[in-house]
Amino acid sequence: ITLSNPHLWQQASGVAPKVIQNYVYSRPPPWSDTLPTIFIITPTYTRPVQKAELTRLANTFLHVQNLHWVVVEDSPRRTNLVSNLLEKAGLNFTHLNVESPQSLKMNGSRIPSHKPRGTLQRNLGLHWLRDSFNKTQPPEGVVYFADDDNTYSLELFEEMRYTRRVSVWPVAFAGGLRYESPIVSPAGKVVGWKVVFDPNRPFAIDMAGFAVSIRLILERPQATFKLEGIKGGYQESSLLKDLVTMDGLEPKAANCTKVLVWHTRTERPMLGNEGKHGFSDLRMEV
Amino acid sequence: MKVKLKNVFVVYFLVSVIGLMYALLQLGQPCDCSQHLRSASDLMHGKDKKISQLLSEVKRLQVRGKGPELEGQALPIIYAITPTYARLVQKAELVRMSQTFLHVKNFHWIVVEDSPVKTQLVSELLAQSGLRFTHLHTETPKEQKLKESDPNWLKPRGVEQRNLALQWLRENRELSEEGVVYFADDDNTYSLRLFDEIRSTKRVSVWPVGLVGGLRFERPLVEKGRVVGFYTAWKPNRPFPMDMAGFAIALQLLLANREARFDMLAERGYLESSLLQSLVSIEELEPRADNCTKVRRGTGSQDSWVLSMVLGVQWIKWVRAGDQDSWVLGVGNMKFCL
Numbered sequence: 001i002t003l004s005n006p007h008l009w010q011q012a013s014g015v016a017p018k019v020i021q022n023y024v025y026s027r028p029p030p031w032s033d034t035l036p037t038i039f040i041i042t043p044t045y046t047r048p049v050q051k052a053e054l055t056r057l058a059n060t061f062l063h064v065q066n067l068h069w070v071v072v073e074d075s076p077r078r079t080n081l082v083s084n085l086l087e088k089a090g091l092n093f094t095h096l097n098v099e100s101p102q103s104l105k106m107n108g109s110r111i112p113s114h115k116p117r118g119t120l121q122r123n124l125g126l127h128w129l130r131d132s133f134n135k136t137q138p139p140e141g142v143v144y145f146a147d148d149d150n151t152y153s154l155e156l157f158e159e160m161r162y163t164r165r166v167s168v169w170p171v172a173f174a175g176g177l178r179y180e181s182p183i184v185s186p187a188g189k190v191v192g193w194k195v196v197f198d199p200n201r202p203f204a205i206d207m208a209g210f211a212v213s214i215r216l217i218l219e220r221p222q223a224t225f226k227l228e229g230i231k232g233g234y235q236e237s238s239l240l241k242d243l244v245t246m247d248g249l250e251p252k253a254a255n256c257t258k259v260l261v262w263h264t265r266t267e268r269p270m271l272g273n274e275g276k277h278g279f280s281d282l283r284m285e286v
Numbered sequence: 287m288k289v290k291l292k293n294v295f296v297v298y299f300l301v302s303v304i305g306l307m308y309a310l311l312q313l314g315q316p317c318d319c320s321q322h323l324r325s326a327s328d329l330m331h332g333k334d335k336k337i338s339q340l341l342s343e344v345k346r347l348q349v350r351g352k353g354p355e356l357e358g359q360a361l362p363i364i365y366a367i368t369p370t371y372a373r374l375v376q377k378a379e380l381v382r383m384s385q386t387f388l389h390v391k392n393f394h395w396i397v398v399e400d401s402p403v404k405t406q407l408v409s410e411l412l413a414q415s416g417l418r419f420t421h422l423h424t425e426t427p428k429e430q431k432l433k434e435s436d437p438n439w440l441k442p443r444g445v446e447q448r449n450l451a452l453q454w455l456r457e458n459r460e461l462s463e464e465g466v467v468y469f470a471d472d473d474n475t476y477s478l479r480l481f482d483e484i485r486s487t488k489r490v491s492v493w494p495v496g497l498v499g500g501l502r503f504e505r506p507l508v509e510k511g512r513v514v515g516f517y518t519a520w521k522p523n524r525p526f527p528m529d530m531a532g533f534a535i536a537l538q539l540l541l542a543n544r545e546a547r548f549d550m551l552a553e554r555g556y557l558e559s560s561l562l563q564s565l566v567s568i569e570e571l572e573p574r575a576d577n578c579t580k581v582r583r584g585t586g587s588q589d590s591w592v593l594s595m596v597l598g599v600q601w602i603k604w605v606r607a608g609d610q611d612s613w614v615l616g617v618g619n620m621k622f623c624l
Contacts, residue, residue: 052475056385059386059478060386158335162334280502
């Protein structure tokens with residue numbers, strides 16, 4: 001890990017510093033042949049805070065060994081912003097894109113609704129995994145759906161790495177609570193859900209609260225997130241019901257007693273001063 | 287007694303045959319090895335997990351252990367001053383900040399809680415972060431604190447805390463030590479390049495900041511390598527119309543001017559100016575991010591302005607308005623009264 005050459009610092013005052021051309025950022029820990037891979041699927045869409053969100057995700061992921069980031073844009077084309085960011089980040093990545101039909105789009109001006117968002121994008125990520133890996137010789141690994149506005153502790157990734165089928169853990173700020181959590185019996189099995197919002201869901205869990213082993217994803221090619229007729233809060237169940245039953249779940253985070261992921265959300269920035277015709281130079285990538 | 291060779295052979299033959307029969311009879315017996323296999327596999331997983339935990343621990347300790355004396359060329363230390371206060375998202379904010387800072391060499395985090403005591407949450411988080419840190423605390427006086435119903439811009443926030451951090455630096459650092467001081471609020475996003483750029487600060491360096499002042503970005507205007515004005519829409523007549531995240535100050539400048547601090551009574555938006563005007567004049571500012579001038583390349587390699595990646599993001603809070611749940615856009619995410 002080296003930073004830019006300190007010899008470039010200016011010696012005399014009043015002289016503009018030399019432009020630093022090459023930045024060598026932190027690199028993730030070296031790839032290990034034995035460690036299972038964590039595939040992170042992140043749907044994303046263009047809005048002012050997109051670059052910031054992806055930046056801080058990248059800063060987090062750079063600490064995790066054997067991580068492969070699958071970024072799926074809700075866009076007809078892969079944007080330069082995301083392409084450049086991914087190339088410079090130093091992570092192993094796959095860059096995909098699929099555009100959601102207008103009715104499902106989450107554009108900047110809408111108040112968050114309960115329509116499932118990111119569904120097509122996550123499914124494309126699953127599709128890529130199924131295309132890329134052989135069912136007969138699946139790699140050791142796990143798939144995690146990490147939305148770009150959440151906060152993840154580094155411990156979380158080590159907890160999910162050895163998932164055999166589907167592992168679960170608590171999520172802070174989900175479902176209108178300080179945290180939502182699976183209920184774990186003394187024997188270490190999931191027996192219910194400690195939630196207030198619709199506890200009758202087959203899997204009353206947030207997208208950030210579970211991970212699925214690659215092997216299982218490849219074994220069940222028909223398991224995807226469903227688009228049609230899915231009520232708010234049922235997206236996760238629409239996938240998980242085709243993969244596992246409640247008693248097959250593996251509780252992590254010390255039998256679901258620790259919070260390792262926060263369902264944080266980012267407020268839309270106040271851009272009122274841009275006015276109707278825009279004020280700041282649009283050529284500046286923000 | 288005479289041992290006949292023939293008898294020896296017979297005995298040997300019989301023993302071998304019996305042994306062979308026994309072995310053959312064992313073939314085809316069910317052998318439950320799965321137990322062993324599973325436990326062996328668990329053991330391996332356990333060991334692998336331990337190894338990866340140890341590796342990350344090593345990495346963290348390496349970051350922490352490296353002081354300037356171990357570097358070939360001593361890199362100036364970047365001191366990030368972060369005021370913070372207890373609220374639901376505090377831990378999440380500090381966690382992701384720490385994840386960014388872990389990538390920065392020669393980094394020292396000064397966290398100042400708005401609290402009469404050091405809270406356990408912050409103490410533990412800092413201890414486990416792997417960063418070099420200083421943990422301070424001071425409580426904002428009641429009159430200065432925002433009430434629940436106040437909008438978050440009504441009273442200046444984090445002032446006492448930042449000033450305490452400045453005081454700590456003045457009491458614990460020498461003029462001979464090279465360093466840069468940056469005010470890193472806990473709800474912003476920082477790119478790693480930012481820290482490369484500010485390390486060379488001789489007095490006060492400045493750069494664009496994204497998503498502030500009601501704009502996509504604010505920035506200094508630069509001509510011939512000097513700052514000549516500011517590109518901003520909100521109160522542009524301030525002496526330094528900049529966001530807290532848009533400048534960094536050389537440690538030596540702060541140590542040489544021991545009275546420079548933030549003014550609690552400053553008018554809204556003038557907090558940054560209240561500190562900077564006693565330290566530097568506009569002509570002396572050092573622009574970063576490629577002088578903010580070399581941008582207009584047709585294909586839009588907007589890399590030079592990529593540094594506008596410090597932005598203020600605030601939290602959407604889900605509050606109960608009366609007996610109804612409703613979404614309220616996060617006003618007052620920095621309420622010090624909590």
